[in-house]
Amino acid sequence: MTENGSAVANPAFILRSLLLFGLVLRNREFRAMVSTETLSVFGDFLSRVALAVLVFTRTGSAGLSGFAIALTLLPAVAGGFLLSGIADRHPRRDVMVAVNVVRAALVAVMAVPGLPLSLLCGLVAVSSFLTGPYAAANLALLRDVLPAEQYGTGMALRGMLSNGSQFLGLALGGLLASALSPAACLWLDSATFALAASIIVHRVVRRPAARSGPARRPGAGVFDLVWGTAGRRAAFLSTFTGLFLAAPLALAAPLAAGLGLPSRWVGFIMAAGAAGAIVGLAIFGRFAGAERSGWVFPVAAAAAGLPLIALAGVREPVAVLVLIGLGEAFWAIMTVIAASSFAGLLPDAQRGRGMGIAGSVNTAAQGLGALAAGVLGDLITPAVAIAVLGVAAALFALLPAGQWWRASGERGNPADRAPALAAQPAAVD
Known part of the structure; x- marks a missing residue:
């Protein structure tokens, strides 16, 4: 086994x-x-x-x-x-x-x-x-x-x-x-x-x-704070993935209708993502050491959109739930690694500000992604719209994955090195 x-x-x-x-x-x-x-x-x-x-x-x-x-x-x-x-x-x-x-x-x-x-x-x-x-x-x-x-x-x-x-x-x-x-x-x-x-x-x-000390202006030093190192860039870029991966939740109702399923399946489709995240994070919890997250992050980032691509050709309801849950599992794992690393890479004096900004971008990305998925779902079928956004998610994942590998090459695994890096002089005041 x-x-x-x-x-x-x-x-x-x-x-x-x-x-x-x-x-x-x-x-x-x-x-x-x-x-x-x-x-x-x-x-x-x-x-x-x-x-x-x-x-x-x-x-x-x-x-x-x-x-x-x-x-x-x-x-x-x-x-x-x-x-x-x-x-x-x-x-x-x-x-x-x-x-x-x-x-x-x-x-x-x-x-x-x-x-x-x-x-x-x-x-x-x-x-x-x-x-x-x-x-x-x-x-x-x-x-x-x-x-x-x-x-x-x-x-x-x-x-x-x-x-x-x-x-x-x-x-x-x-x-x-x-x-x-x-x-x-x-x-x-x-x-x-x-x-x-x-x-x-x-x-x-x-x-x-x-x-x-006195409060800083909301926009002061934001770019340096979230973009100052390759490790921070990798984690921050991952917050934009909701632009593509929020599609199954946004299109749950039309997807169920397109598959000829009764309305109760809308709840099942919505819940499939949460269930997948729970199972995925349970598995990841066993392999949560920093030495493993070095390669898990880019793999999870690339894999999160791949199950959604298969939805374009799947009609079996249970298979639809499994694919959505699988994509959400990878997304959840990537998010946990990114958040853990980002928190460690930020200077303590601005950790709250940095995490708040990253969380806001993540929320905005999911909201805009849901809107984009709805517009696209009106132009083509919901299943194909989700698949198209799955392709976009897989391509976009090359950006945070590339920055993650760059950070690994420069200083070692970002998740492993986070405490040491955070102790260095901050890029911003």
Whole structure:
């Protein structure tokens, strides 16, 4: 039985994976941070389904329902770019607590019956905007909480739990919204934020701010920060892959219709990606050492789009789910390695800012990718549109992969050398 071929069914493999995950879970602060993020992600996806149902019920407009969902995503891009520096100028734990408390209050107001639609949309936008600095503080603090040798495994476990939360939030959101009410989902989301804030206060150590001094302009030094070395360029370029790989999620409904499947298959197609990411990251968790991620990153980057190409000629529903899940598995692995390496390659005084900007670009890329996939899906069949974007993803992967190999040639594996590189003089102030 080969390690790569049938590793998932190997009891020894499963035991080693559980031991690795158990090791990082012994870290009290990591447990607190990953549990609060899991709660927040679950609540967010519950509220997205609830908002879609609530707006559509009140207006009867699919366009306005889609607009409400867009408001849960797009303002986060601006928040990450404009406010991510807060995670460096203030204690990162304090930033996370403050954002959770404010978002708990905002979502609670959103659940008030009869709230004007314009005010509802405004509250959604503000809540989304605040996810930018929260994500920056969270990702930067994880690098402080976990030792360098456990960071890859921790990020893999974090990704698995996040995808699992998305899966449950999407699956249960519709059921709760119909069985109870959309407002009940919003109240539950508000409670998850409040509980997350309490857990962080009591379980995460308060560290001093990474950087003091006056605030920098949002755009000052951004280019040098994310583009200063080949390793940073590789990780940052990988955040653009959502332009192509978001296609299956965006085209789930027309893809199901094109295959002659009932509407319930739309949820299966959406969930296939999350399921693939969970399985892929579980496997990667066993091979999370920096010495392996040196070659895994370019392989995963190139392989993420390849399964999507096959969708152009596949009509069997189960095969469609498998191909989408396989592509998402490679995408998730690439993302974990990129995020882990990028966090280590950034100077601590600007790690929050850098991670916030990268997260914003990733979110924007997926949003624009979903829009592009929709336009392309109207011009050609959904399956062919996904396949075309799969080809584009495979070609684009040559850019981050090339920079990764360049970084490996210059300084060794970026994932392995990240702590040492981060200790060198920063390219920016």
